[in-house]
Amino acid sequence: MRTSNLDKRKKQEKRFHMLCKSLTWMSLVVLVILLTHVSVEGFSRLSLEFINSFPSRFAHKAGLKSALWGSVWLMGMVFLISVPLGVASAIYLEEYNSKSKISRLIEINISNLAGVPSVVYGILGLAIFVRFFGLDRSLLAGSMTMSLLILPVIIIASREALRTIPQSIRLGSLALGTTTWQTIWHHVLPPAVPGILTGIILAMSRAIGETAPLIMIGALTYVAFLPETPMDPFTTLPIQIFNWASRPQHAFQEVAAAGIIVLLTLLLFMNTAAVLIRYRAQKKCNW
């Protein structure tokens, strides 16, 4: 009797182990299928000409020049807007006022903002930047909307980076009579830079793939010129991909796949950079 019960339990254990194992490996299988599918569909369309030509009504002529440059412009402007704001917020919350009620309130607020659907940010951008400030469908309106969207990510990552700096460094500097800001600027911020940078890159790689908020603020789906000033209309990679993917013709689906390959390659580069920075910082870290 007792051995049969033990056998049953062992069998049960084995079954559970196998179930967990197979479900876990499924995510890897899905990833491989997804990447293979995209590569098979899009590889034949991938060429220098594809990257260097404007979108077209004809699938065989369509390219993503304007989308690629639109994304580059947008990323540059998002970087300029969101990094100073995000790092400044993190410094305020972590170094100046880490225990006060107001900081607690801002903290809760940020974690809730991080969960707001991106399309809601699009609605905000549409009402405030596009209509109220009259920025129209410009790069500026797009990059400000996108900056608001990724600010929580940058703030959270920067705070974590600042938190890894030991208290003794701050106290040592303050004991020499420096002001809080001097301590932060010369002793806390420099060693935190790799961590902050990693967070920024991850936030940017979220921004480069975001589509919905930009569609909301009216980024165009057909742009046959390159933006020259922040006030110009624009399109971006994911919007162009969305546009191609939503057409019924198979030829456009292939073009969409080629666009996806370009987008994923960009993301791969950004993430590799983040990993390398993190790795080098870990090696250099001496406390």
Place this chain on the structure above:
Amino acid sequence: MIYSILALSAFLSVITTIGIIFVLTTESAGFFKEVSFFEFLFGTRWEPLLEPKSFGVLPLVSGTITIVIGAGLIALPIGIMTAIYLSEYASPKTRSTIKPTLEILAGIPTVVYGYFALTFITPLIRTVFPATQIFNSASASIVVGIMILPMVASLCDDAIRSVPTSLRQGGFSMGATTFEVTKSIVVPGAFSGIIASFVLALSRAFGETMAVTLAAGATPNLTINPLESIQTMTAYIVQVSLGDTPAGGIEYQTIFAVGALLFFVTLSMNIFANHIMNKYREVHE
């Protein structure tokens, strides 16, 4: 001086929240002047762009909920099983393969998932059920499930790992198998964290936009058949802004009313999840 600059940028996040709430309330106030609140919430026809206009949001809500349930059915069981495997069974080597895989899955842009649903999953479903429409909620649910799976897995993993090892060892020393320890010690110990991760992931599915816009279609349809085309709240918002709707009209205002509902639901879910998480953190420390 520097202090005020820093404080000001920290306050920007509060201003953002106020801005969102302000925009959503003022613009949907205009909408609710013309459409009664009751008609909006309980009407069963959503046809704001066609005459005669009708503003019952239920078809959009049912479309969204279909996606959320479908995605949940996929992501929640697989996610928690993955977390259990990673923390209770897997070797460090397996962990270092699966963890980056999940991170990559989480980092893939949603429009790519939409493309994948439309060109791979839908044809697959159609070979099994030929009556399936090109746009259908089943396909969209599956990709949204894949999309939120990494979130469920990593948050559950955190929750499960926060259960002290000594509790597990107590179980093992009584002769329990790993399955028994997991079932009666680890999962109950991490329960609130697991529930919080479920709620957060479902809230993410609720607000997911591009994949459902591409794969689930644009027909506000009060149906539970996963093989039919539907429209979610988010997809409707995108549809309106893709068309060139003039500002000020009632069609333009609908996106704020739908957006307000979307914001309200996801915010409540997030606050609820954060509340549970904070509570359970106190228990273990």
